[in-house]
Amino acid sequence: MQCEVCQSREATIHLTEIADGARTEMHLCEQCAQGQGIGAKSYIPINELLSNLLAVGPKEELAGFGDTALACPHCGYTLEKFREKAVLGCPYDYEVFEKVLLPLVKKAHDGATAHCGKIPARIPNDSKRQMEIARLQRQLDDAVRNEDYELAAKLRDKLTGYK
Amino acid sequence: MKLTEISGNVNEWFSGDGPLADVVISSRVRLARNLAGHKFLAACSVAEKSDILKKLKDVLMGLQLGDDMFYIGVDKSPVLERRFLVERHLISQNHAFGKGPRGAVVARREFFTAMINEEDHLRLQVLKAGSQLPACIEQINRIDDMIEQQVEYAFSPTYGYLTACPTNLGTGIRVSVMLHLPALKMTAQIEKFLNAARALGLAVRGLFGEGTEAAGDFYQLSNQITLGVSEKDIVSRFEKAIIPEIVEYEHAARSQLLSQQANLLDDKISRAIALLKNAHLISSQEALFLLSHIRLGLNMRKHQGASTPAIDRLCSLGGNRGEAGATGQLSIATVNRLFLLTLPAHLQFNYGKELDSTHRDALRAQIIRSALNG
Numbered sequence: 283m284q285c286e287v288c289q290s291r292e293a294t295i296h297l298t299e300i301a302d303g304a305r306t307e308m309h310l311c312e313q314c315a316q317g318q319g320i321g322a323k324s325y326i327p328i329n330e331l332l333s334n335l336l337a338v339g340p341k342e343e344l345a346g347f348g349d350t351a352l353a354c355p356h357c358g359y360t361l362e363k364f365r366e367k368a369v370l371g372c373p374y375d376y377e378v379f380e381k382v383l384l385p386l387v388k389k390a391h392d393g394a395t396a397h398c399g400k401i402p403a404r405i406p407n408d409s410k411r412q413m414e415i416a417r418l419q420r421q422l423d424d425a426v427r428n429e430d431y432e433l434a435a436k437l438r439d440k441l442t443g444y445k
Numbered sequence: 446m447k448l449t450e451i452s453g454n455v456n457e458w459f460s461g462d463g464p465l466a467d468v469v470i471s472s473r474v475r476l477a478r479n480l481a482g483h484k485f486l487a488a489c490s491v492a493e494k495s496d497i498l499k500k501l502k503d504v505l506m507g508l509q510l511g512d513d514m515f516y517i518g519v520d521k522s523p524v525l526e527r528r529f530l531v532e533r534h535l536i537s538q539n540h541a542f543g544k545g546p547r548g549a550v551v552a553r554r555e556f557f558t559a560m561i562n563e564e565d566h567l568r569l570q571v572l573k574a575g576s577q578l579p580a581c582i583e584q585i586n587r588i589d590d591m592i593e594q595q596v597e598y599a600f601s602p603t604y605g606y607l608t609a610c611p612t613n614l615g616t617g618i619r620v621s622v623m624l625h626l627p628a629l630k631m632t633a634q635i636e637k638f639l640n641a642a643r644a645l646g647l648a649v650r651g652l653f654g655e656g657t658e659a660a661g662d663f664y665q666l667s668n669q670i671t672l673g674v675s676e677k678d679i680v681s682r683f684e685k686a687i688i689p690e691i692v693e694y695e696h697a698a699r700s701q702l703l704s705q706q707a708n709l710l711d712d713k714i715s716r717a718i719a720l721l722k723n724a725h726l727i728s729s730q731e732a733l734f735l736l737s738h739i740r741l742g743l744n745m746r747k748h749q750g751a752s753t754p755a756i757d758r759l760c761s762l763g764g765n766r767g768e769a770g771a772t773g774q775l776s777i778a779t780v781n782r783l784f785l786l787t788l789p790a791h792l793q794f795n796y797g798k799e800l801d802s803t804h805r806d807a808l809r810a811q812i813i814r815s816a817l818n819g
Binding site: 294295296298356357358359367368369370371372373375376383386387390391392393394395396397398399400401402403404405409412413416 | 479481483484485486487488564586589590593594597598599600601602603604605606607609610611612614615616618637641644646670671672673674675676677685686690
């Protein structure tokens, strides 16, 4: 199959995007893909990512994020401990160490910082509503940024229905 | 229930059946969950871990899944037994050789396992034969809901399900398929596939997960991102884009072998037949690769109607001696059964005691010879 962009080289990179049930395909050769910035994203294996982000840099770098002696009042964990074990001590750590964790989470999950999947049944309906509103708002912002005004209008109507 | 009741058989998800079974061996969905009101495991004392273990064991053993459930105290099991469980994909290596009070609850038909106190308090797993991710996720969600009626999960409206490692945050889901890609390997295209998979943000691992090599031409492909996408979208992407693409590549490579490199194909299959029928010592690694070529030949006949001298010869081999309803023809189920039963821990577990490597290699060769010369 030929590359859609240069029409001369063999297409070895096949991009398929699924968004809201619609599927679009693109077939590119390695060079054109790189030129478009696709396939140039290298997903670092997760464990390496963690150790790179935590091990790199002297203590002073962490200091930029605040008190390095900061410890979680619930489990006693410090950032040093996290760096050593690569796992957290308790759910509250996500709040306590948010400043350091947020960029890490962002990098590990391709820029995402908010959950948009399954919600436990026990979560009060109020919170569920809030989460749905936040999710729709994010989708609306994305749609506007991508100039998909038809989608944006639909989302805006949905949001009005919630409020 | 004793482990010996399942140790002689191939598990349901390794039967060789299911959609796209000639390339997609099995599908798996795993969910990571932690209990609210408890620390994550790394900060727990032994007593706290025992507490969590007891709580979750009771809940899981009480689940009504239409199958017998049994509990394995992994921390108390002999090493051979733990290795056996890892080989069957019932627990991870990490769980087998971890520290502290921990266990696993397994459904007899092995379609569902729960690891308690692995990296998170709870790791649920559903496995099915062939390409069946939608069915896997539907089932695991139901089980997850049943459990959640009795316990409260650690969950944040912003970050989703809270996990010990931020890399599992959000959905806590790991979706994966086990692929058999012998033709891509034989036509020297496997590196391209691996690079393409990685560029798509997928993790590629060997037969037994993280850090293992691709024994027997098996590759596990799974998602890495768990936050900012819904479980449905992750599965959908696999179902609609990733799996069809890979199956097409492998099929194309198989066709290429048939049309342009039939000699190479026949050579691999013939050597596999000859060695497996005659060797007196065979290592696990070698057996896995030879069985991989056998499986390739059988699948090419079954799914592509392929016919070459070696494939014809392969299909006339009797291999079902001792199995109920034997048709006298070698089947994928038999090949998979040989695959599983000749893995090191299975071999020793069924034999009844530990063996040194030469004895294992001899026993393995004997089992395979019997099955193929039947």
